[in-house]
Every structure is written in structure tokens, then in C-alpha cells.
Amino acid sequence: MNIKSSILLRVRVAFLLVVLFAGAVVYRIFYLQRIQGDKWNKMAEQISLRYLPVKATRGNIYSDNGSLLATSLPFFKVAFDPSQPSDELLKKNLDSLTYLLSRTFKDNSAKEYRRRILEARKDKRQYLLLSRAEINYQQKKKIMEWPVFREGRNKGGIIFEKVEKRYHPFSTLGYRTIGSVDETEKGTVGLEYSFNNQLGGIDGKALFQKMAGSWRPVFDGTEVKAKDGLDIETTIDVNLQDVAESALLAALSDHNADYGSVVLMEVKTGEIKAMSNLSKNPEGNYWERYNYAVGSQGAVEPGSTFKLASMMALLEETDLKLTDTVQTGNGEYKFYNQVMKDHKPGGYGTITVKQMFESSSNIGIAKLVVEHFGKKPSEFIDFVKEMGVGQPLGFQMAGEGKPYIKSPSDSSWSGISLPWISHGYELKLTPLQTLTMFNAVANDGKMITPIIVRSVRKADKVVEEFEPRVINKRICSKETLANLRELLEGVVERGTASNINGTHYKIAGKTGTAKKYVNGKYVNQYYASFAGYFPADAPKYSCIVVIDNPKNYRIYGSDVAAPVFKEIADKIYSQDIDVHKEYRPAVAYQTEVFPVVRAGFLPELSMICNEFGVSNHEMADDEEWVKTRLVGKSIGWTANKVKEGLVPDVAGMTLRDALFVLENAGLKVRIEGDGRVESQSRMAGTRVSEGSEIKIKLG
């Protein structure tokens, strides 16, 4: 037992040590509570800690070929800690500082700035927002050179607060379709709103401590990291959007209309290539205010474009032939107590069904529909609904206008409902819903929903992909379809839209001119539209043009809307080589080829190279922007210095980098093509005059 007692002794020694340590812990508690207690309790009151959100970077919106439509760039707000600078420093420089502030921000006089700074200093405030203006990186660099501020954050008291701002490389192009965000970067309208969940990401959260007037993060390991937003790839074609928008704008100004919409859709894929909505503001200018093509305010009585559906019902459900005749009389016909009129004074007399459709005779279609469906109107309504018109499309953008087609079971159904529905009244459709019907005719009878977002991506990885939903595989028989297409072509060849005939490719479509229903009655205001597709032989695009309340004497769909359609179709036909060809080769993605590194932002480029194991080294001292040079088997970074006031050299950069550099240099950027920058319209190193424009070509 000698061994055991020896061990026991040692255990007791160890136990004693632990007891001693326990005593020390108790003493420390006593010390912290009794002796230092006041100090810690006071500190607890003074330190302000708060959990603040850490903004997630919002995702980008891309066009169909990867051009940036919306992205977030950093901007800065300028604030000041007036308690920081010494008396001497402030006294010597306050005049020149306030002069610079006033001259740069133009929101206050130098005197006012002086008063605010001194007052805040007297009140021992540690934070003063100097201006609400959001400045870019280049301006920030300039301000850092100012007197007082150049002493830095601690001695000079300058505080820059970073704010991410939404930037649209194509300016107002497709503004309402792309949408916008509020000051917290939350989508308010358009795609920014509809895809806010995907774009927004998830803000993180971290503990911040208030120090000298600003919140500094406490890196305590508990922060929840922000999850950056995803990108969305739209189907918008920037060039086509531009064509559509300018054609619409010209027509609206010409006719002094209230608003107008254009939607261009690719027939086979259902992809929206352009969507423009322009409304007149009180000053008489047009801007993108509301998406009439999609939204509920755009759901109105479509007028004669709906005759396509009526014709389809007649051809499909009855044995009516295009060569049959119909008596339209003298242009006035009474259904019960309501008089229906045709546009042509004196009427069209007895005409064939084909002529009736081409000349858009209201009386003709109404008489035919009443003749065949008058006893069983629900059959007509059911046909239209089963065909696929009258149900919401479930479009990807929020706030789709609900379509409405009156049915015999409705309390407001009357004897005149059927004849009026037959030519596009007593029902409501948005331009997009009408277009979907025309697209189905162009698409060999297959009705699909339009889509505007192709995929949600995280960098190059597709997170979610969208495909058009098939609403109706076959809206009608082959014969009916052939007849309908003949009719739609006839409208342009001989009918109401013959004013846009004469192109060397064929357009097919239907005009519409609906009287507007305002405050419970029909007034002499019109809703002019043209919906159709082209080239008629092998339809590639379908399109609808809507112009609301045109004034200057011309009011008809043929005069007002059809020319816009033609202008867009002409431009696309001349630009888009694909229209001539039946098939488009699949886009080959060369993912295995490593992109050539030519120029860009050093920290990012070297990180990429390091990740891929490409040997690289710096040949420039401390330069952020670099170009590359091959040195043996490795890449050497040479300086590509961005000098103030001079045009930077962006050749070889990605669009994102080039935009950042050029915008910061105060240049307005116009973009052509995609890929990396191939050439720039202003030579690098020349002087920049404020607000001048530069064109860059990507390739």
C-alpha cells in the first residue's frame, strides 16, 4: 500500500491546487463586482451595442445575351465628425472647406455650412451628415484631398458612408419593365419587384458598436453573413427594346396619345424580346410609368382584335366558309334597342366573310355570331374560354391584369352581350393576353405563355430555369388555322391595315379601334391597336402595339398603331439575319476555355489566377487597375493607371469593370456588342470634359 498512499498524496496535492484556483475564481468575481463594479456598470451604460443588418449585394439583371441591364454600384454619402479636428486645423481651413462643400454639393451656401459645422462642434456632436448627395468613387477620392478632410478619419473627421445604388447601363431603356428599387434597395416595380426575393438576397446581421458617432462592426464570431442576391437572365433583347421604344415614342408624340404599349414576343419560345410602356406626364413628356401591357390598368375592352377569336369559333364550330356572304347593309344595324355601326359611312353592303374580316365589319361578325350562337351563347363563350383566352397567364411579372369575358350566367348579361362581345366589347384583356392569342395562331396553333425571365443564376450556375407553359396544345383544327392566317394576311394585303402593306416580307395581323368606356358611358375617345406576327410565311415574332386615346384626328388602329408595328418589323427584319433563316444554330458555350485575362482590377484578377493555379506576379507598384503581359509561362501585371481628368484605357476589361472606371471618370457610356472591351471611341489619355459620351465596342 505504499504505492497507493504515495499516489494518494499526489492526488491531494493536485486537489489542493484546484481548490486554490477555485479560490482565485471566487476572488475575481468579488473583485469584478465589489472593487471594479462601478467601472463595469458604467461601461455597460455607455457602450451602445446594436444588431444591425449587413446588406446583401443585390443581384444583376441581364439581357438575353448577357448584357447588364441593372447592377448595384457603390456610392458614398459624405458625413463629418466635427469633434475630431483640432481647433487650429479647423480655424485655418474652415473657410476653404465650406467653400468647397458649397461649390460641390450646391445645396447650401458656404456660410450655412460653416454655421452647421460650428454648431455641431459646439454641441459636441460626433456625426453630421454634410449632404444627402450620393457621390461616386472618383468624387470621393477628390474630397479626400480637401483641406481638413485630407487628415483622414481620425484627425480630419471625414466619414464616408457607402450606399449601393442601382445602376442601369442602358439608362432609361426598358425602365418600367426592368423596374426600380427604393432607397433600401427593395424592388418597387417591374422585374426588380417581381423577382425581389431572388435578386435581394438575404441580409446578414452583425453586432455593431457605436464609436465616435458611427457604427463599427464588432467581429465577435456571431455575425450572420449576408447571402448575396441571385442574378436573373431576362429574355429582353437590348437592340429590339431600343427599336420598340423609339418607334412607340415617336408615334405617341405624333398622335398626342395618353399612353402606349408595345410587346414583342418570339413565336416559338414565348420569350418577350421587348416590352415598352410609355405614358404622358403632365408636362407632356412620355416616360415609363405603368406597365399597361401586363398590369390591371391595361386590361380594357380590346375591340376588333378580338374578332380573331370570334372568327375561330365560327370556323371551328360551324360550317361557315370564307366565301360565304353576309349582309352588312347600310352600316347601321339594330340589336334590340342598340344601334351597331360600321366604320364606312353607308356600309359595306353584301360581302364575303373574308371581306368582312379584312374590312373589319362589326355588323358582319355580330350578325354571323348571333346567327350561329344566338340560341346557345354559352357555347360561344365556352369555346373562347376553352381555347385559352380569359384565364390569367400566370405571367412572371407581378400584378397581371385579370381578364374578363362576360358569360350568360352573369347578371349583367343581356341580349346585346353576344353581338358586342363578338367584336371585342363587354370583355377585358390586357395587351399581353391578346398577344398570346395571336402568337398561338402564328405558332401553328400551340398556345404558350409568354416568359420574360429565362433563368435565375448564381454567377454561371443556373439555380432555376423557366420555360413557357403550354396553355393549349392545339387551339383549333389545321384548316381553321390556315383560314385564320389567310384572313390575317388579307387584313394587311387588302384590308384595314393595307397602309402598311408593301414590305418585301409579309405581315399578318388585325387592327382594333375600340371606343373607350369612361365613367359609365362610351365616349369619343379611342383605344387603337394592332396585333399580328411576321414574317407571315414562317412567323418568327409576334407583336402588339396599343395606343390609348390618340388625338390629332387620326384615331384608327390602322392609322395609329399599325405603322408602329411596321416600323419595328422593318427594323428587325433588316437587322436580324435569323429572320431569313429557318433554324438558328444552338449557341455554343465554350465553358472549358479559360477566359483570356487582359485587363481589370488587380485583386480580383490575381485571385482568379491563383484559384486556377496560373502563375502571376505584380510588375506595377501598388496599382489597382492593371493590364497583363506574358512573361514566360506566367502573367505579369503592369500598371494601367486611371488618371483623373483623363480618359482611362478600358481595352480588354469586362463590361462591369469598364463601366465602373468610365463612369467614375465622369463619362457617359454607350455600349455595343458583348464580351470584353475591344475598342473605345475616345482615345485613352485624352482630356475628359464633364458629361461627354464614350462608346465602347465589346467583342
Add this chain to the structure above:
Amino acid sequence: MIKEWIENNLKGDPIIWAIVLALSVLSILVVYSATGTLAYAKMGGDTEYYLMKHSVLTILSLVAIWGAHKIDYRYYSKLSKLALWVSVPLLMITYLFGNTMNEASRWLTIPVINQAFQPSDLAKLALFVTIASILSKRQQSEEELKESLIPILLWCGVICGLIAMSNFSTAVLIFATCMLLMFIGRVPVKYLAMLVMIGALSGAVALTLGQRGQTVISRVQSFLSDDESALPFQAQQSYIAVASGGIVGKGPGQSDQRNFLPHPYSDFIYAIIIEEYGMIGGVTVILLYLALLYRGMIVFMQSERAYGGLLSAALSFALVMQAFINMGVAVGLGPITGLPLPLVSMGGTSQLFMGISIGIILSVSRGELDEFPSDVKGNGKRKVAAMA
């Protein structure tokens, strides 16, 4: 009836059982209070999520105690060797591919149940049991003791070295505990001094090669520094918690500092205990651990075999030392470490390993009682005795 059930099922030292139950109840109370912020940050405000998770783990660790105390402690000698061999590749895999948290990879995720698991917990337990076993076999002469040094040193070096790469404070604790074990196991002090030197050297190597060098240096520097402003945020918040607790504390669930103190449910749970239960609560917890250690010593004294005695001493010292280091950090007696408070902190699988530790101590305590009449002979008889 309950009493009968306890007597039939909970064998071994009843006081150890009582202490463990007391700490478990405290644990659930404090962890529930301290995980509020975490619940808002990670679980969308579902505060019951962590309560449920922790309660389940606490119950599971009680089950682990129960299971471990049913097994004859002599089996642990063999089991621990196996566990030690398994833990080496596990530690390596963890270092290279494990889940990262705070820039240190310490966790492996067990595939099917999707539970994070720290291989260092397994390695730690296996190492202590192995050392107790090696030492107990070589008590007859100093020559034998010297022989025992090599395997101990080897295992201790490998395990501590691997753990030090990603978790320096745990490695130091394990190394210190090994030293203490050897001291208790009558290894001469001159050898121990030599070992400490080797340990310090390899510690430095691990710091240079591993992931934690910067953290350790800055934490130790800020601890040694006199500059008040250099006081780390965690320490500052912890002191505020301790100071604001007073004698009786703010009351259960009334902590303010839990919102700001990082890991208030594990590394700094002692500060929250003092804040909510005051000096009285803090001292009570200390007394509970001291009592636990004392009962471990009683088990040691009552055990007939050197192995059982050393095993119980090793495990109780390891547990209590970790407890005091955790408490020491909270009140500012040492640099900041990431060690949980055993039996109290919320800590996933480490709670289960702590349970097994306690279970082994209890197994030693009951093993002797059962064995007393028939001593030396094989296991068969013992089982019959246990059933009777």
C-alpha cells in the same frame, strides 16, 4: 417506488449522480436563456428550438452516463486503445476537410444523422483512459515507470499535436491534464519537466503550421497587456455580465449581456450564470465541481486496483480542470479560449463524451463495490452479482 427504481438502476456513487443532475438542470435553464439571441439570428425567433435540442442532448448524455456506468470499467482499457487508433485518422480528416467555424476546422458531420461531431472529444477521452491504463500497469519500480513514458509521450504528442493544429486551447488542456496524470501516476518530476519542454516546443510548431497561430498570439497578447483599451470585446462584455450580477443576480432568464456576449451558451456561460444567479450561483457551481472532484477522489481511495483509481482520478481531474479553465476565462484569470463548461454548456456531441466520462467514473465506483466479496476473478461472476 422511485427510490427503488433508483437503487436498482443508478448504481455507483449517489452523490456524483446528484451533482450531475443538479448541473444538468442548471444547464437547461441557463442555455435556454442564453440561446435567445442565437434563436433570433439563426432560427427565425424559434426560441424553443435550442431548448428542445439541448434538452434532448442533456437527456442523451444522462443516458450515456447510465450506459457507461453499466459496463465494467476494465473493458475501457481495450476500448480506449481502439478509439485512440480510430481518432488519429479522424483528426486528420477533420483538419483537412472538416467544417469550418471561426476559421478553424474542428467538426466532422456524421452523414446519416447530420450531427456535427468533434473528433477531439473522442481522442481526449481515449487518451486519458489509455494513459491511466499504461501507468497502472507499471507501478512496481521506477524502471517500469520510465518505460511507460515512451508510449504515453507518443500518444500524447500525436493527439495533442493534431488537435493543436485547429484548436490550441483544447490541446494545451489535454497536455496539461496528461502531465497531471503522470504526476499522480508517480512519474518522477524531472521527467515531467523534460516533457513540458518538449510540449512547449511542439506547441510552438503547431502554432506556426496550424490554423490558430494568429488567434492564440493575439489572445495571449491582449491578456498580458495592461492597456485597458486592448481588452478584447468578449472579456469586456463578460466582466460587465459578472459585475452586473451582484450577490443574488438578476434572476433566471433576466440576463442582458446574453445579447452581446459571443457564445453565451457555451464559452461564456459562466458569466451568464453569475449575471442571472449572482455570486451565490457562481460559488454554488464552483462548489459542485469541487464536490465532484472530491467524490472522484473518494472513488480513487476506495478502488482496489491501481487502474480503477487512476482512471477515476484522471477523468475527474480532466473534467474539473476544464470547468475551472472555462470559469477562469469568464472572470479574467486567463486568455480567451473556446472551451465549454462541462455538463453545463450547450455543445452537441461533446456533452455525450462528458457523459461517458462521468459514466466511467461511476463504473469504477460501483465496480469495486460489486467486486468486493469475490475480488480478482473474471467478469462472469460480476454480472451475476450485478443482476442479483
